[in-house]
Amino acid sequence: MENHKVLFIGPVGSGKTTAIRSISDIDCLDTEAQVSDVTGRRKQTTTVAMDYGRLTLSEESRVHLYGTPGQARFRFMWELLSEEIAKDCAGVVMMIDNTRNYPMRDLKYYAREFANVIDNKRLVIAVTRSDLRMRPSVEEYHGLLKELGKEAAVCFIDGRRKSDLLSLVELILEGQCDYSEWATLKRLAEAEQKDMEFSSNGAELEIDEYQGEQVVIKESVVNGLLNIEGVLGLAATDANGDLVTSSLEGSQLENFIALVTGIVPDQGENSSLGQVNNVVFRDRHENNLSVFVWEGMALGVVSSRKTSTRMIRQQVNDLLQWG
Ligand SMILES: Nc1nc2c(ncn2[C@@H]2O[C@H](COP(=O)(O)OP(=O)(O)O)[C@@H](O)[C@H]2O)c(=O)[nH]1
Numbered sequence: 519m520e521n522h523k524v525l526f527i528g529p530v531g532s533g534k535t536t537a538i539r540s541i542s543d544i545d546c547l548d549t550e551a552q553v554s555d556v557t558g559r560r561k562q563t564t565t566v567a568m569d570y571g572r573l574t575l576s577e578e579s580r581v582h583l584y585g586t587p588g589q590a591r592f593r594f595m596w597e598l599l600s601e602e603i604a605k606d607c608a609g610v611v612m613m614i615d616n617t618r619n620y621p622m623r624d625l626k627y628y629a630r631e632f633a634n635v636i637d638n639k640r641l642v643i644a645v646t647r648s649d650l651r652m653r654p655s656v657e658e659y660h661g662l663l664k665e666l667g668k669e670a671a672v673c674f675i676d677g678r679r680k681s682d683l684l685s686l687v688e689l690i691l692e693g694q695c696d697y698s699e700w701a702t703l704k705r706l707a708e709a710e711q712k713d714m715e716f717s718s719n720g721a722e723l724e725i726d727e728y729q730g731e732q733v734v735i736k737e738s739v740v741n742g743l744l745n746i747e748g749v750l751g752l753a754a755t756d757a758n759g760d761l762v763t764s765s766l767e768g769s770q771l772e773n774f775i776a777l778v779t780g781i782v783p784d785q786g787e788n789s790s791l792g793q794v795n796n797v798v799f800r801d802r803h804e805n806n807l808s809v810f811v812w813e814g815m816a817l818g819v820v821s822s823r824k825t826s827t828r829m830i831r832q833q834v835n836d837l838l839q840w841g
């Protein structure tokens with residue numbers, strides 16, 4: 519019996535769980551939890567541990583499918599999966615959701631986070647939700663991969679279509695597996711999904727046109743953040759140091775300005791938005807001030823002491839990508 523492994527990585531909502539479920543011929547491991555944060559606007563549950571599914575190709579050949587949780591707060595699982603599962607996997611499928619605000623930043627981020635795995639494995643970029651937004655285009659992704667010095671096929675797929683996913687697995691296993699019935703398998707899948715409706719379930723999401731990869735703090739991001747329980751206010755400055763938005767007053771605002779014009783220590787790369795530095799301060803009123811700095815811009819979020827600052831960080835990331 520040949521056992522092949524394929525690892526699925528990528529941001530929340532890009533379709534990893536859906537993909538693995540659609541091609542698995544066994545019931546999938548369920549490590550989904552209800553989402554309680556801004557992710558909930560996009561989907562009801564999120565993977566907390568990992569996805570696992572299995573695809574039997576023939577009596578001699580099986581494919582084991584593993585999916586990582588998307589949110590960076592479950593990063594410990596990424597390390598485990600890259601160390602244990604990825605070392606002998608046939609290849610990696612990186613799923614990218616084309617409707618996020620900065621999908622190419624996601625690609626860069628996951629390429630960096632999983633560099634030790636993908637540097638010596640076959641990599642396929644699977645772009646989903648292109649039914650909702652066409653750009654970035656295949657050419658734009660190719661350009662980015664070239665810039666990064668990475669070789670990978672770029673496939674625009676529908677993450678819900680089994681036949682599309684079979685094509686991805688076929689690409690990964692090409693030359694590594696003797697199975698030759700892919701065409702039949704895909705035809706069967708197409709027949710199965712013939713009567714299924716793949717609605718563009720994004721109509722209610724109001725997805726903006728692609729604006730390029732320059733991070734901007736949109737009004738919807740500000741409102742989204744202010745709606746989070748425990749968030750008391752925020753302020754942001756642009757690359758020139760000018761205040762672009764603020765709901766802070768008095769000493770809180772002064773603190774924020776003083777901090778961003780001063781020196782913010784480097785806390786490492788911890789976000790798909792590139793080099794985002796994040797430090798947390800506690801103010802006189804025992805509230806937390808989380809400061810995020812990237813590419814000269816700064817965002818300060820004041821939250822009550824009871825609210826987890828890690829949660830705030832995740833929400834800032836999700837909102838900047840989705841808001
Ligand atoms: N419109 C559209 N929806 C998709 C596509 N691919 C996946 N989805 C939906 O997007 C959501 C993805 O969620 P999930 O699989 O949990 O993503 P994960 O966080 O990567 O595991 C599901 O509701 C899918 O039905 C696509 O290509 N187009």
Ligand SMILES: [Mg+2]
Pocket residue numbers: 534535536564565569586587588
């Ligand atoms: Mg998932």
